[in-house]
Amino acid sequence: MANFSDWQLGVYLNGLMGEVPTLPFGFAELERRAAETMEPRLFDYVAGGAGDEQTQSANVAEFAAYGLLPRMLSGAAQRDLSVSLLGLSLPTPILMAPVGVIGVCAPDGHGDLAAARAAAETGVPLIGSTLMQDPLEDVAAALGETPGLFQLYTPAERDVAESLVHRAEAAGYRGIVVTLDTWTLGYRPRDLRHGIFPQLTGACLANYASDPVFRSKLAVSPEEDPNAFVGYWALTFGNPGLTWDDVAWLRSLTPLPLVLKGICAPDDVRRARDAGVDGIYCSNHGGRQAASAPALSFLPGVVEAAGDLPVIFDSGVRSGADIVKALALGATAVGIGRPYAYAATLGGTDSIVHLLRCLLAEVDLTMGLNGYADLAALRDGGAVFRR
Numbered sequence: 223m224a225n226f227s228d229w230q231l232g233v234y235l236n237g238l239m240g241e242v243p244t245l246p247f248g249f250a251e252l253e254r255r256a257a258e259t260m261e262p263r264l265f266d267y268v269a270g271g272a273g274d275e276q277t278q279s280a281n282v283a284e285f286a287a288y289g290l291l292p293r294m295l296s297g298a299a300q301r302d303l304s305v306s307l308l309g310l311s312l313p314t315p316i317l318m319a320p321v322g323v324i325g326v327c328a329p330d331g332h333g334d335l336a337a338a339r340a341a342a343e344t345g346v347p348l349i350g351s352t353l354m355q356d357p358l359e360d361v362a363a364a365l366g367e368t369p370g371l372f373q374l375y376t377p378a379e380r381d382v383a384e385s386l387v388h389r390a391e392a393a394g395y396r397g398i399v400v401t402l403d404t405w406t407l408g409y410r411p412r413d414l415r416h417g418i419f420p421q422l423t424g425a426c427l428a429n430y431a432s433d434p435v436f437r438s439k440l441a442v443s444p445e446e447d448p449n450a451f452v453g454y455w456a457l458t459f460g461n462p463g464l465t466w467d468d469v470a471w472l473r474s475l476t477p478l479p480l481v482l483k484g485i486c487a488p489d490d491v492r493r494a495r496d497a498g499v500d501g502i503y504c505s506n507h508g509g510r511q512a513a514s515a516p517a518l519s520f521l522p523g524v525v526e527a528a529g530d531l532p533v534i535f536d537s538g539v540r541s542g543a544d545i546v547k548a549l550a551l552g553a554t555a556v557g558i559g560r561p562y563a564y565a566a567t568l569g570g571t572d573s574i575v576h577l578l579r580c581l582l583a584e585v586d587l588t589m590g591l592n593g594y595a596d597l598a599a600l601r602d603g604g605a606v607f608r609r
Contacts (some may be wrong), residue, residue, distance in 0.1 A: 296593035
């Protein structure tokens with residue numbers, strides 16, 4: 223059985239034949255190249271965080287506080303990175319987290335399709351955002367045999383939420399991920415400095431423009447009056463009144479697995495379990511929404527409270543080693559966000575595929591060279607410790 227790290231052997235062989243790689247292999251260079259390529263307002267939107275951005279920085283720094291205990295002579299020459307998540311058998315524990323501007327990050331302005339095609343090529347699932355540049359049905363079709371999940375920003379109008387969920391179900395998405403921490407925008411100085419953000423220009427609103435229920439509420443079509451369309455979207459985007467009492471309604475919308483994103487407190491995890499959700503998504507939105515402790519510090523308590531529920535994690539993940547540490551702390555699967563948004567701007571599908579291959583190789587080698595043949599071994603026996 224091939225290991226994911228075998229991919230890098232091809233890079234070295236191509237180099238012997240004079241084919242020098244053009245895409246970056248580490249996050250620092252990836253971010254630098256993206257900053258040089260992206261329109262400044264878009265780069266600031268992707269790179270920026272809430273307030274003084276200390277939460278965002280702490281998310282990244284927290285990973286350095288953990289180390290992995292090497293275990294030698296453990297028979298880890300062959301690795302199995304497969305995982306079971308929400309009834310899905312996945313070849314790896316990596317996910318592409320929802321990124322609401324991935325659509326405009328790609329050079330052709332169709333980054334959601336680029337990410338879906340990268341998912342199809344690598345087997346890494348995409349959690350598609352409500353905020354897409356192409357309709358969710360088109361993105362689902364581009365996933366091929368790789369499963370996708372649909373992320374829901376719950377609108378103020380319930381019938382629009384219901385329509386989006388039912389469309390996702392009909393399109394073949396395999397679960398609904400409800401984001402809880404974005405019923406309004408966080409305080410983001412970088413975006414405020416520019417006085418605009420992408421959705422207010424009409425970007426990444428294809429799921430609303432194509433939704434029959436949302437369109438029925440407009441006096442004229444989005445095509446006839448784009449400004450009125452965007453204005454109505456802005457007024458109805460979030461649902462500030464959503465409470466625990468509404469989880470039963472969300473649960474009733476679909477038989478698909480339901481995951482709540484933004485759960486970080488153990489008591490909230492237990493309430494979510496009691497409400498009948500199928501998974502917990504531990505995340506502080508990459509430090510973009512509100513100041514908090516680094517998300518990784520919440521993960522052990524979330525995992526313990528979740529019991530047999532799967533736990534997805536994101537926030538601050540920049541490398542394959544970060545992914546392995548989160549898995550060792552109990553995450554079932556780990557999402558990446560900014561890295562694949564940056565990758566998209568360097569070449570769409572091909573550059574996202576390159577990034578995913580890099581991360582898969584690094585996860586594989588980090589586990590193998592530290593002596594862990596699979597995720598069960600990684601989570602059994604104190605593989606991770608706080609420095």
